[in-house]
Amino acid sequence: MDLHQWFEKGMDPDTYIDSMQENKENLLHIYDHFTPREDKDFIQELTAKNLRVIVLTEDWCGDAMLNIPILLHMTERANIPVRLLLRDQNLELMDQYLTNGKSRSIPIFIFIDEDGNEAAKWGPRAEKIQQFVDESRENLPSKDDENYKEKAKEMYLFMSKSFRDHTDFWQEVYTSIQSVLKNALNL
Template structure:
């Protein structure tokens, strides 16, 4: 294990203790360190560069993560050509409270590859700035937005642009997919097997579940006048 990765694990542990002991205060958008955040187009360009270099995001440059990044780039580029927004999205256009979205991700994450393109297209349609940050560069964020103690990604965090308050959190995957993964783990199904089933589900669902979940979430923040 590299010194960089060991230090990263130690920092994650320290942050966890701070949360458990109540030393972490509620976060505001202005409190976030977004100096290394990028927009979606830049993130996609970075993925293309990593693939060309035979690399991946994050401190661990393993062959498996490098191959996942290559596969995920192909997934994302394919989705960007095929995604169509549901008519329900039109109800939200121009009627939402001003927002900022922050997404925690990594290039090797298959769930991120399956969901980021739709997040991007939705945010663009609704004129919402979307900031992408890498999980392992922002351990304090993933500790705050962990999933039952796991650093699962992606995580989409919605903030009110005017007040800076946190509005909602989505992730790491649509509810049916999350249920599938949790059930598979409890049943002791091998990782590669349930991963294959998971991406088969994504392919058949064609982002309809994610769109529905995002619309239902955003409907809570429509302007009344």
């Protein structure tokens, strides 16, 4: 399948959000409380590119919970259609977008042009969010420690709460997506 076909296969954002079981409330909280900064020139230039976005995601993913609502604000302002695909049901596409050539990390945002060609790719995290995740993981015991599973669960809960409540994280995501698009599209 080409990227145009993958896009056509995807769910619209409302269908995806309606189907969510795990992170729906937090995703909607971020969506409802995030206010993108005024950047009319960027949005006008982005709109003129006539892009579409394919999002590889899963409901259980805290990074998706954080990043998707930020993307939706940007795409709504620039009139860019978005379609979402569940990673685990679309491994053929996911495996073309591995992080560091080996990890099926999500979300991945694939921006495509009118002809279905990749114009830009973003994901799974903004750089400063990656630093936060790395620092959080440093405090975990080794995987063979008897407390590892419990401590990892606590860490993921802490990270999800941080993603939900730290509005500076939201702005970092917006800035990161914007930067990738500016560079890839010469905006």
